[in-house]
Amino acid sequence: MAVELLNPATGDRQIDIVRDYPAWLLSEGEKAMEAGEPPDVVTATYQLSDNERTDFENLFGVGALTTTKPEVRVRCELNR
16 A cells, blocks of 8 residues: 555545554654644655666756655645
8 A cells, every 4th residue: 555655556646544544653643734744654765776876867967866765755634
């Protein structure tokens, strides 16, 4: 389920805090949302190879990438 949230097969996917957020963290997530700080539902860290980093720099310029381990986060933002 977490991987699907990073790149949904059918386009944007509505996040359901009860279904998608870890049950053991649910109360903390709800408190964060009430405070106006949507919690991360999924965090993915990637390790780039030297070739991938070179390809990235060829596309976006040297220095555009500041790490070899970029993170992607999906936050639970609900309109309540």
